[in-house]
Amino acid sequence: MKPIHILLSLSLAVATWACSSKADKAPANQATQSADDVVIPIKLTPVSSVVRAEPVIASGLVSSAQEARLSFKIGGIIDRMFVEEGQSVRKGQLLATLDLTEINAQVSQAQLANEKAERDLSRVKSLYADTAATLEQLQNATTGTSVAKQNLTIAQFNRNYAQIRSTVDGTVTRKVANAGEFVAPGASIYLISSNRRSDWVVRVGVSDKDWARLRLGNRASISLDAYPGKTFNGTVTELAQAADPVNKLYEVEVRIDPGTARFAPGLFAKVTLFPAQSGTYTVVPVEAIVEGNGKEGFVYVLENVGAKPLHVRKQPIQIGYLDGDKVLVTNGLAGIKDVVTAGSAFLTEESTVIVK
Known part of the structure; x- marks a missing residue:
């Protein structure tokens, strides 16, 4: 009897283990099957077209269109300086002078040399009249007199420019030297x-591609760190005809209307230039972009519209520029009416989707 009881007990144990194993495997298989059948809800947004001029964005410093770097024509010791940095000056106002000791001596030498040359010329003319001097001697004396007069003119001219006078009405933004220096x-x-107020400008550098799209008179929008939240209007007034040899950029001068604001040289400015030349762009929401690298990006679009189940595919695009919460696309969406917005972060090209 005992062997029979032992066999029955073993059979019962094996049956119990088998049932439990099936019960354990069933939920796992069901979970796997459910995971494979996940349907991701998405939202589609129609694409649209717009004709717009792509802006050119650059930065630079505020400066004056009328700037003067003033210097002495000749070298020497500075005698007096009459203005300091920050002072306002008038056109023609005396700003600095050199010590004239050496310069006056040079003028005196030129005067004496001129007087001697005139005496020599008078003497040679008298001798030539008496046939005691040759024509060559008369010509040499005449030439010597002319040279002496020119030397006197040079000395007097240098003395006149041994001083600095302002060439514009403006403000002294920098003083480099002091009295007593050579x-x-x-x-x-x-x-x-x-x-x-009409002389304030911003000079910025742009690439050759952007330079080719700009024209004199194009509109500009300027923002200054000194006046956060405020925008100033500007106009392109000058386009460089050669690139800077160092940074290879083309300089663009934008004249600013300061309105009631107070400007000073050196204010940092962000400039948005609006070329007159426009193009056609496809517009999509910024949330439709799932990947981006510079001008390249991707969006998801429906694959085989109307088929069951629905799938998506990854569509490469060329990005023109951002405009607020919109992306202006230059290429890649021809013939496509809708792009995926909501739900795009969870998608792959194998995903099954449903449009909500």
Whole structure:
């Protein structure tokens, strides 16, 4: 009897284990099957077209269109300086002078040399009249007199420019030297910026592609860090005809209307230029872009519209530029009416979707 009881107990144990194993495997298989059948809800947004000029964005510093770097024509010791940085000056106002000791001596030498040349010429003329001097001697004396006069003119001219006078109505933005210093000819002593309200400009550098789209008179929008939240109007007034040899960019000058604001040289400005040349763009919401790298990106669109089940595919696009919460696309959406917006972050090309 005992062996029979043992066999029955073993059979019952095996049956119980088998049932439990089936019960354990069933939920796993069901979970796997459910995971494979996940349907992701998505939202489609229609694409649209717009004709617009792509703006050119650059940055630069505010400066005056009328700037003067003032210097002495000749070298020497600075005698006096009459204005300091930040002072307002008038056109023609005396700003600095050199010590004239050496310069006056040079003028005196030129005067004496001129007087001697005139005496020599008078003497040779008398001798030539008496046939005691040759024609060559008369010509040489005449030439010597002319040279002496020109040397006197040069000395007097240099003395007149041994001083600095302002060439514009403006403000002294920089003073480089002080009284008592020796300065070389042409070395900058003062930097003067015009303070007329119509003279404020921003100079920015743009690429050759952007330069080709710009024209004189194009509109510009300028924002300054000094006046957050405020936008100033501007106009393109100058386009460089050659690239900067260092950064290879073309300089564009934009004249600003300051309105009631107070400007100063050196204010940092962000400039948006609006070329007159426009193009046609396809517009999609920014949330439709799932990947982006510079001008390249991707969106999801429906694959085989009307088929069951629905699937999506990844569509490469060329991005023109961002306009708020919209993306202006230059290429890649020809013939496509809708793009996926909501739900696109969870998609792959194998996903099954349903449009909500």
